[in-house]
Amino acid sequence: MTISPLTRIRRFNRAVTTEVGALDTSFLGRGRPLGIARVLHAIGHFGSDVSVIRKHLNLDKATLSRSLKTLEQDALITLTTDPNDGRKRHAQLTPDGQAECAVYNALSDQNAQNLLARHPRPEALLAAMDLVASALSVDRLELHRCDPRAEPAVYCLGEYYAELERRFDRGFDVSLSCDPEADDMLPPNGAFYVAMSDGLPQGCCGLKGTGKGYAEIKRLWVAPSARGLGVAQRLLLACEDQARALTISLLRLDTNSALPEAARLYNKEGWTQIDRFNDDPYPDLFFEKALC
Amino acid sequence: MTISPLTRIRRFNRAVTTEVGALDTSFLGRGRPLGIARVLHAIGHFGSDVSVIRKHLNLDKATLSRSLKTLEQDALITLTTDPNDGRKRHAQLTPDGQAECAVYNALSDQNAQNLLARHPRPEALLAAMDLVASALSVDRLELHRCDPRAEPAVYCLGEYYAELERRFDRGFDVSLSCDPEADDMLPPNGAFYVAMSDGLPQGCCGLKGTGKGYAEIKRLWVAPSARGLGVAQRLLLACEDQARALTISLLRLDTNSALPEAARLYNKEGWTQIDRFNDDPYPDLFFEKALC
DNA sequence: TCATATAGTTGACTTAGGTCAACCATTTGG
DNA sequence: CCAAATGGTTGACCTAAGTCAACTATATGA
Numbered sequence: 001m002t003i004s005p006l007t008r009i010r011r012f013n014r015a016v017t018t019e020v021g022a023l024d025t026s027f028l029g030r031g032r033p034l035g036i037a038r039v040l041h042a043i044g045h046f047g048s049d050v051s052v053i054r055k056h057l058n059l060d061k062a063t064l065s066r067s068l069k070t071l072e073q074d075a076l077i078t079l080t081t082d083p084n085d086g087r088k089r090h091a092q093l094t095p096d097g098q099a100e101c102a103v104y105n106a107l108s109d110q111n112a113q114n115l116l117a118r119h120p121r122p123e124a125l126l127a128a129m130d131l132v133a134s135a136l137s138v139d140r141l142e143l144h145r146c147d148p149r150a151e152p153a154v155y156c157l158g159e160y161y162a163e164l165e166r167r168f169d170r171g172f173d174v175s176l177s178c179d180p181e182a183d184d185m186l187p188p189n190g191a192f193y194v195a196m197s198d199g200l201p202q203g204c205c206g207l208k209g210t211g212k213g214y215a216e217i218k219r220l221w222v223a224p225s226a227r228g229l230g231v232a233q234r235l236l237l238a239c240e241d242q243a244r245a246l247t248i249s250l251l252r253l254d255t256n257s258a259l260p261e262a263a264r265l266y267n268k269e270g271w272t273q274i275d276r277f278n279d280d281p282y283p284d285l286f287f288e289k290a291l292c
Numbered sequence: 293m294t295i296s297p298l299t300r301i302r303r304f305n306r307a308v309t310t311e312v313g314a315l316d317t318s319f320l321g322r323g324r325p326l327g328i329a330r331v332l333h334a335i336g337h338f339g340s341d342v343s344v345i346r347k348h349l350n351l352d353k354a355t356l357s358r359s360l361k362t363l364e365q366d367a368l369i370t371l372t373t374d375p376n377d378g379r380k381r382h383a384q385l386t387p388d389g390q391a392e393c394a395v396y397n398a399l400s401d402q403n404a405q406n407l408l409a410r411h412p413r414p415e416a417l418l419a420a421m422d423l424v425a426s427a428l429s430v431d432r433l434e435l436h437r438c439d440p441r442a443e444p445a446v447y448c449l450g451e452y453y454a455e456l457e458r459r460f461d462r463g464f465d466v467s468l469s470c471d472p473e474a475d476d477m478l479p480p481n482g483a484f485y486v487a488m489s490d491g492l493p494q495g496c497c498g499l500k501g502t503g504k505g506y507a508e509i510k511r512l513w514v515a516p517s518a519r520g521l522g523v524a525q526r527l528l529l530a531c532e533d534q535a536r537a538l539t540i541s542l543l544r545l546d547t548n549s550a551l552p553e554a555a556r557l558y559n560k561e562g563w564t565q566i567d568r569f570n571d572d573p574y575p576d577l578f579f580e581k582a583l584c
Numbered sequence: 585t586c587a588t589a590t591a592g593t594t595g596a597c598t599t600a601g602g603t604c605a606a607c608c609a610t611t612t613g614g
Numbered sequence: 615c616c617a618a619a620t621g622g623t624t625g626a627c628c629t630a631a632g633t634c635a636a637c638t639a640t641a642t643g644a
Binding site for chain 4: 354356357374377378
């Protein structure tokens with residue numbers, strides 16, 4: 001009996017589909033057909049824009065229109081017209097609708113709680129789920145330009161600092177490092193990107209304008225579960241594109257030899273190693289790339 | 293932005309359901325409605341017994357009956373009556389049906405192949421999937437009594453030996469150890485159990501009759517991804533029950549201090565440490581338990 | 585300004601998938 | 615041997631969910 005990777009993946013698929021089936025019936029258990037429940041849930045999750053919901057659930061116009069109508073009749077949502085575009089409609093959850101959503105969430109969270117509670121190594125289980133989720137949804141990972149002080153950015157930066165603290169021999173203290181000003185990482189000086197997968201931040205990268213004839217790449221980080229999937233490269237390229245858009249022709253960055261995968265990426269992406277160009281105590285490797 | 297375990301599990305659920313949705317449409321892409329495809333697949337996977345299939349797919353008698361009829365009309369299966377029970381029916385795949393099943397498997401295997409191929413650490417991804425699958429399907433894990441020379445048993449024993457080889461300082465060589473005769477682990481002398489989860493062996497345990505007034509517990513092993521979920525305990529208890537059924541009143545076993553989790557289990561299950569009772573070169577810990 | 589595109593609604597229709605009750609044939613237990 | 619239980623079949627019926635085409639209302643670009 002040889003157990004091939006495919007056999008293992010098939011078992012995985014069966015295991016999760018039964019679990020998901022259980023979820024479906026719990027949805028049905030609330031006395032609402034699955035389709036309607038999905039729509040309600042999507043409104044809670046993706047916001048009010050009807051066309052966005054339609055795209056996410058991959059539903060027909062007619063079907064969604066009818067589903068929304070029943071939800072409105074049940075007083076779970078209210079439908080309003082877009083102030084900027086009279087053709088578009090928006091679906092808002094009423095308090096009743098929010099409560100209903102909360103119940104659905106509570107139902108599936110209960111399952112999740114049980115799963116974690118009875119597992120001997122919950123942290124390992126979660127890490128495994130993260131790894132699988134990342135692998136399955138690389139294609140749906142999106143880069144967003146945002147303020148480095150926005151919630152997802154702050155989360156990524158926190159994880160980034162924590163990782164440096166773990167990986168540097170003498171730890172890492174942001175206040176000793178040259179922490180870029182948020183303004184330098186916002187247009188027109190620079191930019192900040194966050195990679196989002198289904199609402200969860202999975203990586204970040206900053207482009208910092210310096211006013212010295214070059215811009216810097218700062219704070220490139222990718223969540224452990226998403227590494228090796230090309231996220232760092234995409235973030236880096238997004239920053240380079242943005243630099244070009246801001247008519248910046250030279251990029252520099254500093255990094256540390258304790259992060260070998262970073263140096264590997266920079267080499268692969270056509271960066272050249274240069275001499276130290278700042279007096280930040282942490283970096284010991286310096287790179288430069290001319291943009292054309 | 294705090295990312296709670298539940299947020300991560302929700303993301304996992306969404307990631308796998310979209311993947312599974314893609315699978316569904318690939319099924320539908322074969323021009324056959326999902327329900328029919330599921331039935332066909334179940335026949336390939338769970339065998340011919342109609343009532344078994346019904347239980348597995350959780351289908352209504354009438355629904356399944358009709359699905360089987362269309363499959364028979366399409367010449368994908370043949371229906372026969374059970375020779376021992378004239379009420380029961382069996383569904384056999386015709387060559388066409390087998391081909392159709394193979395296509396379905398190929399379709400989903402293609403997905404799986406792609407997933408593995410583009411991942412930087414396929415082995416880590418598989419291990420993560422195993423861990424998740426085991427966690428989700430503990431309840432559906434079944435113990436089977438079987439011949440220690442049967443395929444699943446041989447697989448488990450192979451993994452067991454490989455693990456001892458890794459964990460013992462000086463490796464492990466079966467031929468130097470007292471390898472029990474298969475006959476001693478079969479009724480009426482003893483028994484051998486394998487823990488199966490959805491067709492995959494996840495652990496094993498042998499009860500070896502000695503003819504010396506006691507029986508021995510041998511070859512207790514659990515797959516890494518299923519550890520901590522109580523599988524070893526269930527296997528051990530099954531062996532104990534079987535010993536009682538064979539009117540054996542004393543059990544012994546040997547183990548090694550390089551396997552601390554084993555000793556912990558035996559202590560927890562009411563075994564008492566005793567002096568060496570054999571001259572096997574590998575064990576250095578010996579236990580005994582009187583059955584009442 | 586007018587043709588065209590877009591967002592959504594509505595009615596008519598289809599299919600999948602399932603329930604329910606009546607039914608037949610067979611097995612099983614007293 | 616007969617009553618009850620079991621496994622499966624069948625017809626009548628229902629709902630969820632989606633397609634298609636016609637339609638309204640608004641936006642947009644030449």
